[in-house]
Amino acid sequence: MNVLAKKSVSDLDVSGKKVLVRCDFNVKMEGGVITSDKRIVASLPTIQALLNKGAAVILCSHLGRPKNGPEAEFSLAPVAARLSELLGLPVQMAADVVGPDAQAKAAALQPGEVLLLENVRFEKGETKNDADLSKQFAALADLYVNDAFGSAHRAHASTAGVADNLPSAVGLLIQKELEFMGAALEAPKRPLVAILGGAKVSDKIGVISNLLEKVDTLIVGGGMAYTFFAAQGYGVGTSLNEPDKYDLALEMLQKAKDKGVKFLLPIDTVVGKEFDANTESMTVDSDELPDGWMGMDIGEKTRKLFADALKGAGTIIWNGPMGVSEWEKFAAGTIAIATAVAESGAISIIGGGDSAAAVQKLGFADKMSHISTGGGASLEFLEGKELPGIACIDEK
Numbered sequence: 001m002n003v004l005a006k007k008s009v010s011d012l013d014v015s016g017k018k019v020l021v022r023c024d025f026n027v028k029m030e031g032g033v034i035t036s037d038k039r040i041v042a043s044l045p046t047i048q049a050l051l052n053k054g055a056a057v058i059l060c061s062h063l064g065r066p067k068n069g070p071e072a073e074f075s076l077a078p079v080a081a082r083l084s085e086l087l088g089l090p091v092q093m094a095a096d097v098v099g100p101d102a103q104a105k106a107a108a109l110q111p112g113e114v115l116l117l118e119n120v121r122f123e124k125g126e127t128k129n130d131a132d133l134s135k136q137f138a139a140l141a142d143l144y145v146n147d148a149f150g151s152a153h154r155a156h157a158s159t160a161g162v163a164d165n166l167p168s169a170v171g172l173l174i175q176k177e178l179e180f181m182g183a184a185l186e187a188p189k190r191p192l193v194a195i196l197g198g199a200k201v202s203d204k205i206g207v208i209s210n211l212l213e214k215v216d217t218l219i220v221g222g223g224m225a226y227t228f229f230a231a232q233g234y235g236v237g238t239s240l241n242e243p244d245k246y247d248l249a250l251e252m253l254q255k256a257k258d259k260g261v262k263f264l265l266p267i268d269t270v271v272g273k274e275f276d277a278n279t280e281s282m283t284v285d286s287d288e289l290p291d292g293w294m295g296m297d298i299g300e301k302t303r304k305l306f307a308d309a310l311k312g313a314g315t316i317i318w319n320g321p322m323g324v325s326e327w328e329k330f331a332a333g334t335i336a337i338a339t340a341v342a343e344s345g346a347i348s349i350i351g352g353g354d355s356a357a358a359v360q361k362l363g364f365a366d367k368m369s370h371i372s373t374g375g376g377a378s379l380e381f382l383e384g385k386e387l388p389g390i391a392c393i394d395e396k
């Protein structure tokens with residue numbers, strides 16, 4: 001699959017057409033009230049572009065994990081209300097997903113008008129990528145646009161199956177994900193440097209393996225670094241450690257050598273007595289963590305080593321914090337790397353989930369070229385896996 005060749009909304013003639021758009025409206029809610037409308041705001045450019053080009057826009061999304069069909073607490077009605085405020089237009093709400101009300105409202109929808117279907121997971125066939133449900137989605141519209149990157153790693157009826165039945169394109173949000181992450185993996189501005197951190201090697205072994213095929217330098221910090229040390233016979237105290245991944249860790253170190261990839265691990269480590277925000281701490285060399293102490297952050301020498309490796313990079317991919325960055329005492333390593341990435345002048349791409357949250361919380365969001373909107377999806381993308389929600393889209 002050539003992700004850079006996928007059609008985008010700008011390649012579609014939508015004038016006078018009904019366009020079904022799969023959005024990510026999986027917003028945070030408490031007691032029926034939206035607590036963050038970031039995802040709704042993020043969907044606006046695609047919706048606006050389609051309206052400006054004369055389309056009638058039918059939106060759909062999942063929200064939460066309803067188990068037994070329609071449940072009021074998972075209704076998208078609050079999203080329709082917020083979206084209407086943001087667009088400055090009425091947004092019609094269908095009482096069902098593909099049922100009689102959705103069909104009638106979709107049939108009557110005029111160019112410039114917006115309709116939101118109910119939560120796609122109210123239909124049992126959604127997560128099974130049911131062929132009949134996919135056809136029912138397709139029957140509502142003339143064209144399909146997928147703009148839900150956070151769900152693109154799932155083959156569901158509204159994220160993948162529907163595209164078998166309609167001409168399709170990606171929305172502007174997914175287009176940006178592909179432009180940055182796709183280009184970083186397929187045609188990067190070099191040197192390409194990846195920094196991986198976070199808790200576990202087991203979560204990221206696929207990413208490490210795939211990136212070793214692509215990068216010039218791979219930097220590993222965070223909790224996952226200790227498995228690499230332990231695998232080589234060094235003491236890691238009470239740090240995070242996955243003995244069943246030693247073989248894979250050694251294999252990755254060997255792969256880096258074979259591929260001529262520079263592989264950097266921490267040279268010093270901030271250790272703590274206990275896994276606690278205020279625990280006693282000290283900095284030690286990474287190859288001699290004392291018994292009874294736990295690695296919590298990269299040390300100052302490492303911060304400099306890693307920052308130096310980022311200088312002159314053409315592209316940087318970063319996924320996972322360098323330590324327990326939720327706690328101020330152990331956030332300095334992650335902040336140092338965020339600063340170095342921001343100052344590098346490189347194209348900087350932040351993988352979703354915790355790293356995106358850390359970059360946002362630490363105030364570096366606007367210094368990065370691209371922060372992925374998908375946690376699981378961006379990891380699978382970096383693993384080199386084909387994402388069903390993107391693979392299903394027509395090429396130019």
Ligand code: AMP
Pocket residue numbers: 197198199200203222223224240295296297319320321322323324325326353354355
């Ligand atoms: P991930 O979801 O894999 O990116 O992991 C993020 C989590 O890894 C965060 O909650 C961090 O607190 C945690 N983490 C990073 N470094 C360490 C460490 N040295 N020890 C324990 N947890 C860590």
